[in-house]
Amino acid sequence: MKKIVFINIVLILLAHEIYPQQIEIIKPEENSLHQTGVQIKIVWEGPQLSEVYTQSSIDSGVSWKNINRGPYEDTVHILPFYVSSLAKHIIRITEINNPDNYDEVTIDVYYPVYKYININNVLMWIASNGEGSHDPRTDNNGFYWPMRIITWKSAIYKDGLVFGGRVNGEIRVNGNLFRQGLQPGYILDSLPANPRELNYIWKIRKNWESISDDSLREEFNRDFNSWPADFGAPWQDINNDGEYTNGIDRPLFYGDEQLYYVANDLNEFQTAYTYGSSPIGLEFQVLTYAFDSTNFLNDVVFKRYFIINKSNYNIDEMLLSYWADNDMGDASDDYVGCDSTLNLAFTWNSTNNDAAYGTPPPSVGHMLVQGPIVSSVENDSAMFKGKWISGYTNLNISSFGPNFKNRYYNLSYDPISGIYESSLEVYNGLMRGLKNNGEPFINPHTNQPERFSLAGDPETGEGWYEGDGWQAGPTAGDRRYYLNFGTFNMAPGDTQEVVIAIFMALGSSNKNSVTALKEKASLIHQFYRQNFNIRDSFVSERTESFRLYQNYPNPFNSGTTIRYSLKEKAHVRIKLFDVLGKEITSLVDEEKVPWTYEVKFNPVNLSSGVYIYRIEAGEFRQSKKMILLR
Numbered sequence: 074m075k076k077i078v079f080i081n082i083v084l085i086l087l088a089h090e091i092y093p094q095q096i097e098i099i100k101p102e103e104n105s106l107h108q109t110g111v112q113i114k115i116v117w118e119g120p121q122l123s124e125v126y127t128q129s130s131i132d133s134g135v136s137w138k139n140i141n142r143g144p145y146e147d148t149v150h151i152l153p154f155y156v157s158s159l160a161k162h163i164i165r166i167t168e169i170n171n172p173d174n175y176d177e178v179t180i181d182v183y184y185p186v187y188k189y190i191n192i193n194n195v196l197m198w199i200a201s202n203g204e205g206s207h208d209p210r211t212d213n214n215g216f217y218w219p220m221r222i223i224t225w226k227s228a229i230y231k232d233g234l235v236f237g238g239r240v241n242g243e244i245r246v247n248g249n250l251f252r253q254g255l256q257p258g259y260i261l262d263s264l265p266a267n268p269r270e271l272n273y274i275w276k277i278r279k280n281w282e283s284i285s286d287d288s289l290r291e292e293f294n295r296d297f298n299s300w301p302a303d304f305g306a307p308w309q310d311i312n313n314d315g316e317y318t319n320g321i322d323r324p325l326f327y328g329d330e331q332l333y334y335v336a337n338d339l340n341e342f343q344t345a346y347t348y349g350s351s352p353i354g355l356e357f358q359v360l361t362y363a364f365d366s367t368n369f370l371n372d373v374v375f376k377r378y379f380i381i382n383k384s385n386y387n388i389d390e391m392l393l394s395y396w397a398d399n400d401m402g403d404a405s406d407d408y409v410g411c412d413s414t415l416n417l418a419f420t421w422n423s424t425n426n427d428a429a430y431g432t433p434p435p436s437v438g439h440m441l442v443q444g445p446i447v448s449s450v451e452n453d454s455a456m457f458k459g460k461w462i463s464g465y466t467n468l469n470i471s472s473f474g475p476n477f478k479n480r481y482y483n484l485s486y487d488p489i490s491g492i493y494e495s496s497l498e499v500y501n502g503l504m505r506g507l508k509n510n511g512e513p514f515i516n517p518h519t520n521q522p523e524r525f526s527l528a529g530d531p532e533t534g535e536g537w538y539e540g541d542g543w544q545a546g547p548t549a550g551d552r553r554y555y556l557n558f559g560t561f562n563m564a565p566g567d568t569q570e571v572v573i574a575i576f577m578a579l580g581s582s583n584k585n586s587v588t589a590l591k592e593k594a595s596l597i598h599q600f601y602r603q604n605f606n607i608r609d610s611f612v613s614e615r616t617e618s619f620r621l622y623q624n625y626p627n628p629f630n631s632g633t634t635i636r637y638s639l640k641e642k643a644h645v646r647i648k649l650f651d652v653l654g655k656e657i658t659s660l661v662d663e664e665k666v667p668w669t670y671e672v673k674f675n676p677v678n679l680s681s682g683v684y685i686y687r688i689e690a691g692e693f694r695q696s697k698k699m700i701l702l703r
Contacts, residue, residue: 125166125167125169126139126166126169127139127164127165127166127167128164128165128167129162129163129164129165130163130165131161133161133163137165161180161181162179162180163177164177164179183257183272185201185202185253186200186257186272186334187199187201187209187274188274188276189215190330190331190332190361190362190363191220191330192278192328192329192330192363192364192365193366193370193372194219194221194371194372195216195217195218195363195372195373195374195575196216196217196220197216197217197361197575198215199334199359199361200253200274201257201272202249202253202255202256203233203234203248203253203254203255203357203359204231205232205249205376206229206230206231206232206397206575207230207231208227214227215227215229215230215231216228216229216232216437216575218372218435218577219372219577226429226430227400227402227429228401228402228420228435228577229397229398229399229400229437229575230398230399231249231250231251231397231398232249232395232396232397232439233248233253233396234248234249234378234393234395234396234571234573235248235249235250235393235394235395235499235555236355236380236394237391237392237394237496237499237500237504238353238388238392238563239388239389240351240386240387240388241386243351244350244496244500244501245344245350245351245352245353245496246347246348246495246496246499246500246504247344247347247352248394248396250347250490251398251487251490252490252491253347254343254344254346254348255336255337255338255340255343255357256336256337256339256340256343257335257336258271258335258337259271259304259335259337259356260337260339260354263354263383263384264339265337265339265340271304274333275299275300275301275306275332275333275334276296276331276332277300277324277326278293278329278330279326279329279330279365281297298319298320300319300323301333301335302317302324303317304335305335305358306358306360307324307327307360308322308325309322309323309324309325311323327360327362328362328363328364328375329362329366330362330363331361331363332360332361332362333359333360333361334359335357335358335359336357336359337354337355337356337357337383338352338353338355338357339352339354340352345491347490347491348488348490348491348492348493348495348496348499349491349492349494349496350493350496353384353388354382354383354384355380355381355382355383356380356383357378357380357381358378358381359377359379360377361375361376361377362374363375369593369596370600372577372578372593373574373575373576373593373597374575374576375442375572375573375574375575375601376572376573377443377571377572378570378572378573379568379569380568380569380571381566381567381568382564382565382567382568383565383566384565385565387563387564387565389562390559390560390562391559391560391562392471392500392504392505392557392558392559392560393445393557393558393571394474394503394504394556394557394558395439395555395556395573396553396554396555396556397418397420397439397553397556398551399437399552399553399554401420401421401427401430401434401435401437402427402428402429402430403427403428403429404550405549405550406422406423406427406428406549406550407421407422407423407549407550408420408422408527408531408538408540408549408552409475409527409539409554410527410528410531410538410587411470411526411528411556412528412591413469413470413525413528415594415595416440416441416469416470416556416558417438417440417590417591417594418438418473418556419436419438419439419587419590420436420552420554421434421436421583421584422434422586423539423549423583424583425582427583433580433581433582433585433586434583434586435578435580436578436580436586436587436589436590437576437577437590438577438578438590438594439556439573439575440573440574440575440576440597440598441469441470441556441571441572441573442572442573442574442597443467443571443572443601444467444469444470444558445467445468445559445570445571446462446465446466446467446570447465447468447561448464449464449465449466450464451463451464453465454466455467456602457570458570468558469558470556470558471505471506471557471558471559471560472504472505472506472524472525472555472557473506473524473525473527473528473554473555473557474502474503474505474506474507474554474555475514475526475527475552475553476503476552476553476554476555477547478550478551478552478553483508484508484514485502485503485507485508488503488509498510503555504555504559505557506523506524506525506526506557514526517543517544517545517546518537518542530587530588531583531587532582532585532588558571572601574601576590576593576594577590578590578593592642592666592667595666596666596668618638618640619638619639619690619691619695620695621635621636621637621686621688622636622638623697624636624674624686624697624699627699628699629699629701630701630702630703631676632674632675632676633673633674634671634673635647635671635672636669636670636671636672637669637670637672637688638668638669638670639665639666639667639669639670640667641691642664642666642667643664643665643691644663644664644690644691645662645663645665645688645689646659646661646662647659647661647672647686647689648660648686648687649674649684649685650685651682651684651685652682652683652684652685654685657679657684660672660686674686676701679701681701681702681703683698684698684699684700685698685699686699
């Protein structure tokens with residue numbers, strides 16, 4: 074005979090009572106829907122029992138997973154089973170000393186859809202609720218590299234976008250950390266779509282029609298032909314009518330493979346579950362893409378976020394962070410650092426031998442390649458929605474916040490999940506490059522407060538960095554960090570666009586891998602800006618010498634290309650002169666890393682004739698002639 078009976082199921086935020094009197098079953102709210110990963114409080118009544126245990130089944134009771142056990146356990150953490158996006162859970166509580174004394178109830182649980190991107194040397198998981206780089210099959214690291222040869226070595230446990238701001242003076246913080254504060258779906262008229270309706274990730278690939286695997290080809294075909302242009306997914310207007318017509322118009326490819334989903338923050342239980350804050354009303358349209366490449370893009374994944382304020386609130390002093398818990402192979406021997414000039418945060422190995430990656434170990438980083446836009450001077454410009462817009466500028470990172478997990482060394486640590494006090498710690502502290510209590514980090518080399526902690530160079534030994542550059546610092550271990558950018562305001566209806574690059578690099582040693590990562594970061598920045606029609610681009614090859622090539626075509630009429638190679642890092646100047654030696658224009662004037670580059674030159678108001686172009690790169694000097702024919 075059953076003696077334990079469920080009387081209600083509510084989220085853990087609600088009060089709990091145990092009634093050892095009359096047994097009465099009260100059904101859970103009809104059509105209630107709970108997200109996996111959230112703790113569910115099960116309130117039940119029955120006789121005083123010594124010990125109970127809780128189990129869960131998603132196959133109608135054929136198999137069971139143990140959740141917890143102990144005296145009067147009332148909190149159930151719904152486990153992240155790798156199943157379809159919507160499942161019915163049977164939750165059962167049983168008296169340990171009397172297995173016949175139990176009761177059970179069935180609830181709907183939706184599972185965020187998980188898919189991975191794997192077109193190049195990276196295999197990275199994402200979820201439709203915003204969770205990043207986490208493998209649902211193992212509940213563990215989900216950023217694998219290198220994958221051209223299948224190694225299943227991994228470097229990131231979890232990562233995601235975090236946001237915070239003031240709404241009517243109240244600080245609200247939410248996003249994707251260890252807990253996920255978003256739910257799948259768009260927002261319409263200030264109401265979120267039911268996760269049952271838009272809990273999906275679309276995955277498409279160029280040239281998918283030629284894939285030999287029938288099931289994989291069919292998956293790409295399905296997602297290509299159901300591309301959610303109506304929900305913000307980028308598309309090409311082939312017939313120029315301003316409306317997406319399936320079968321005529323096509324998805325717009327940013328990379329060779331890309332994934333798309335929409336999420337929002339309007340589930341008050343989810344947001345409170347993260348750091349205790351109330352929702353705001355933000356929609357996130359997320360495009361993840363990568364390139365099938367043999368150059369440095371082989372090791373990079375890009376994530377583009379469109380953030381739309383669909384609330385009726387002004388969001389003041391808004392901050393964004395990209396949070397990451399990198400486990401660079403073995404998590405127990407990691408260091409972290411940043412390079413503010415590159416908008417880069419990274420994790421590297423404290424020794425030259427990692428238990429997972431061996432010798433030498435690589436490094437892994439997250440980099441802001443396109444920041445939020447804010448008003449600026451008239452002659453300034455910013456990247457936004459694939460175009461340059463005048464009168465604005467893109468924000469760079471505002472601080473770097475290292476996080477040391479444990480509460481030692483008077484440094485920053487993981488806030489407690491699920492309480493509002495943690496929202497204040499994150500917004501006033503960690504998202505500003507400060508400690509949890511709002512105190513600054515002090516640079517041990519200058520004894521001054523520092524917003525960009527650990528920005529030194531491990532390989533050259535310059536500045537403040539973990540290990541030799543911080544003699545009194547903590548020992549190597551599990552690390553997290555916040556890559557912060559802001560502040561800005563968002564009025565109702567405003568949209569911001571943010572692009573993050575996630576990538577790895579391998580050098581000749583653990584410290585040289587940091588140098589290699591920074592070199593790759595510079596190339597990624599140049600590549601990204603090339604897509605916005607800057608004059609200087611690159612070719613996918615390294616070089617062992619300095620060289621200036623003959624322009625092509627030559628002679629030329631409407632435009633020509635100048636190609637040059639660098640064997641080492643140098644400040645490059647390329648100028649154009651007439652035959653009398655008068656300077657016409659400057660084509661390049663900036664520092665470059667070793668690579669082969671191309672400069673596009675389009676003559677304006679120049680007459681036919683012979684011109685000289687000259688390169689200066691360190692000690693290297695060379696000139697060549699070009700002929701313009703009108």
